[in-house]
Amino acid sequence: MAVLSHPLQRDVHHTSAGDVPRGVCRDWTRHDGQVVETGCSCRQDTSWSTLPGACGADDSFLMPYNTINSMVKIKQRLEAQFNLNPSLTILAGLMAGILPFAMDPEIKAIYALILPLLAVATTWILLNPTLCFKIGLSSIIGFSLTLLARSPSEKHYDSMLPDRNCGAVVVAEVVDATCSSSDASSWMSQPYPMKIIVRKFKYSESDEWKDTEGSSAVILPRECPRLGYGDTIVMRGAFILPDPPLFKGDFDFNRYLLANGTRRIFKAEACEIESRPGKYDIYRNVLVFRDFLMNKSVDGMKDVENKKIGAAIIFGCRQGLNAEDRRNFLRSGTIHVFSISGLHVGIIAVLLFWAFRWLPFTARHLVVPIVIFLYVFTTGMPPPAVRAFLMISVWCVQRAFLYPSSPMNSVYFAASLILISNPFALLDLGFQFSFIVAGFLVLSWNNSEKWVASALELSRWLPSGGGFTFYILRTRFFRTLLRSLITSLIAWLSGLGLCLVYQGIFVPSSIITNFAIIPFVSLFVAAVVVKMLVFPLVPLANFADVVSEWSLNVIRGASEFGASFGNEYLLKPPLIVLVLFYVAVTVLVMAGRKKVFFISAAAIVLMVSLCYWKCSSSYGSVFVLCGGESQEPVIAVCPPGKRGAFVVNASSKETSRPLLNIFAGRGIDYVDTLLICESRKDFCAGSRYVLTGTRVSNLIIPEKYRQSWFSKNTVENASASGSEIKFISGDSTISGRGNLSYRAEKREGCGADYFIEYILPEYRIELKILDRGAGVKLLEINTPGSTNIKMELINTSVPSMREFKLEAL
Structure with a gap:
């Protein structure tokens, strides 16, 4: 019987053997292959009792030693992680x-x-x-x-263009893998925007062509032929530089383009196909076969929206999704089902391993990654799909040759390859979500298994009333159920920080929603695979259609329910809070002791509660946005706390989209009242972005709204989204949650002056929008207890935003 350690070394070597309180010695021996506690040697040998650290003695002498030793341990663990x-x-x-x-x-x-x-x-x-x-x-x-x-090369088109918007004639090649040139795919919209490579351009028809390179994103005109991958097209339009963000926290379109390797947008006024790729173009033929499979998988569905959702889930073609479905899946925390990632690749891998079970072990694990690559290849190889493919490929190769595998190393390997190919992929939201969530799922696997085993520990000792088979089935069922719940919880927790930063949304109900949806996503994928294998057999194909469409209906219904239940908009956390949040999550999923686990969990709850408290106690503000395609100002009154906003006009896309980012950043999840002063385009062209981007309780619009297509479309969108619609004419007073007084005065030689008073139990505000002619408007904002605000708004093509804090409401 050999002694494993000296009692004085208990704090250094035996913390993993049990929780040993300071000042209490333990002696450990090995007996019959097991570590056994033999008691305290200090009581057996009195010569130890006078030494620091012995029983009843003061061990403060060892504190510097323990600190240094802890630092050495941390160093050794870090080196071990890098070596592993x-x-x-x-x-x-x-x-x-x-x-x-x-x-x-x-x-x-x-x-x-x-x-x-x-x-x-x-x-x-x-x-x-x-x-x-x-x-x-x-x-x-x-x-x-x-x-x-x-820094683009000299041959890049961005190096040749001036630092402003400019017109051009362009010859480009379509490189967007989500395009479908098949006539059978007429139900599918074309990508918006569509990715292209600029081959040559000229400023006007009389100029000479300039050979160039570089990718761009094109906004196609309404009248445009159906395009496919590899098509060479000629377009007339303009290169557009994205506008910078109006405020800190606004969506930065320049960073979005940079993450996708693009410099400018090309807005096409006319487009025609110059040539199509040859019949031996491999990638084009692969995508044509993909289109064939996509059409076969959805051609029996009756609901066109289900076809579009099915195409988005299977092949990542998301351009057909309507605004309502996008909003529901986003607000329910299930938008990830449209991003080809680990969920999709995992489902396909399970089906492939079952289909190739007749192959030998090594061959099966080498064939599966090849087939998965073909699937990922057809989706355009987005970062989440590439990450999932690389991870499962490394795992399969190592398993095929019986090499020990490190799942975390696969995550690091996939991220490194993607960043080497495009360093600015780090800015891509899909890249961040995919690797952070996958990393935490892998990191938490060992502890997750311990949690499952602890939860089922008691059932191992209880007799089974249904025999051994029943016991096995019951244990597997509950183990799978607990694993799924824990996985859903960790995935939600690891993505929560990014959700708060980018969307300002807190959706705890998404844990249950995802838990409910994922089995039906798996069922839908399985039904589609079965249908593609047996589509010549009509009865079986029809049955697969019924199963797949029923699964999609359940998925859509669950996302709609999740979007309307249990979600909150919170203030976006600062960077330091985000870093501390993910440190706490890391400690939580790796915690080996209850004390550490509960401390980290309490820190996470505290940080989320702080965001909620700051949102509830936020100050009131008035935001004034103007410029862009419309010269009418947009005024948004955001009261203190989490009350609904009051918005006057939604004049253009350039002002309405930043407005939604303002609401998300301040934790405002709905608009109480949207007032449209006139039915002309300048007052409501951007209303569809507001109505589809957030919940609008009340829409107030002139009763002659049918005089303009834009105001008519506004009413239709409001009706479809469930808003209460009220009409005004001349001097009007509208009663509801708040009392609205509205008056418009026409002036000769100018536009009209608008006098608005909006009264709620919580606050009252008066607005005056006065037309001074020559493109100048005067805005007056009056609230009781605060300084009256006056400002001039001058017509400009550059959007701008100003914020005024309301001191007392």
Whole structure:
């Protein structure tokens, strides 16, 4: 019987053997292959009792030693993680080189070097020179690739164009994999915008062509032929520079384009096909076969919207989704079912392993990744799909040759490859969601299994009333049920931080909604696969149609229910809170002790509660937006707390979309009243974005709304979304939750003056919009207890936004 350790070393070596209180010695021995506690050697040998750390003695002498030893442990664990996951070293270096440019794409290169140098210095001091060299080399690669991606080549079209919007005639090649050129796909809309590669352009018809390169996103005209991948098209229109965000936290379209490798938008006025690819073009033929499968999988469905949702779930063709379905899936936290990712690849992999079960073990694990690659290839290879494919491919290859696998290393490996191919993919929302959620699911796997085992521990000791088979089935059922619930909870928790930052939405009900939806997504995919295999056999194909459409109806119904139940808009957390949140989540999923688990869980609850409290106690503001395609101002009154907003006019897309971002950033989840002063386009062209982007309780519009297509469309959208519609004419007073007094005065030689008073139990506000002619309007805002506000609004093509805080309401 050999003694494993000395009693004085208990704090260093035996913390994993049990919770040993300070000052209590334990002696451990190995007996018959098991570790056994033999008691305290201090009582057996009195010579130890006078030493620090022995029973009844003061061990404060060992505190410096324990601190140093803890630091050594942390160092050893970090080195072990880097050794176990070689791709982590590469990813850490790449992130150090890319992150400064991701935070600020316009940063000077000399300042962007600070983070890589800090990473190298930290690794040298805390770890070892070998890791320092590897991370330093990866940092140089990431820094260089990002610098090249930020600065286009001389042949790139963006280098040849002026720093403004300009008209052009363009010859381009369509490279959007979601295009469907088949006539049988007429139910599917064309992508908006569509990705192209600019081959050559000229400023006017009389100029000479300029050969160029670079990808762009094109907005097609209404009258446009159906395009397919590889088509060469000629377009007349203009290159458009995206407008910068109106305020901090507004959607930055420039960063979105950069993440997709695009510099400018091309808005086409006319488009025609110059040529189509040859019949031996491999990728085109693969996508034609994809279109055939897509049409076969949905051709028996009666509801066109179900066809579009089915195409989005199976092949990622999301351009056909209507605004209502998008909103429901977003607000219910189930929008990820339209992003080809681990869920889809996992379902396909399970079906493939079952289909190829007749193959030998090694061959089966080598064939499955090839088939999955073909599937991912047809979806355009978005980052989440590539991540899932790389992870399952690495796992299959290692399993085929009986190599030990590290799932986290697969995550790091996939992220590194994608960032090497496009460093600005780090800005892509799909990339962030996919890798953060997948990383936390893998990271929490061991603890999840322990939690499941602990929950089912009692059932192992209870006699089974139905025999051994019943016991096995019952245990498997409950184990699968608990695993699914824990997985859904961790996926929601790991994505919560990003949801609050990008969308400002808190949806705890999505845990149950996803738990309910995912089995029906699996059933739908399985039904589609069966249908594609047996579609010549009409009875079986018809049965598959019934199952698939029923599954989609359940999925849509669950998302609609989840969107209307249990979701809140909260204030967007600052960066430091986001970092602390994910540190707490990491500790939570890796916690080995109850105390650590509950402390980290309490920290998460505290941070979310803080966001909710800040939202409930926020100050009131009036936002004035003007400019863009319309010259009529948009006025949004956001009262304190989480009350509904009051909006006057929705004049254009350039002002209505930022308005929704304002609401999301302030935690406002609905518009109490939307007032349209006149039925002309300048007053309501952007109303569809407001009505489909958030809930509008009341729409107030002139009774002669049929005089304009835009106001008529506004009423139709409001009716479809369930808003209460009220009509005004001349001097009007509308009663509801609030009392609205409205008066319009026409003036000769000018437009009209508008006098609005909106009274709620919580506050009262008076607005005056006075037309001064020559494109100038005077806005007056009066509220009791606050300073009256007056400002001039001058017509401009550049959108602008101003905020006025309301001191007392």
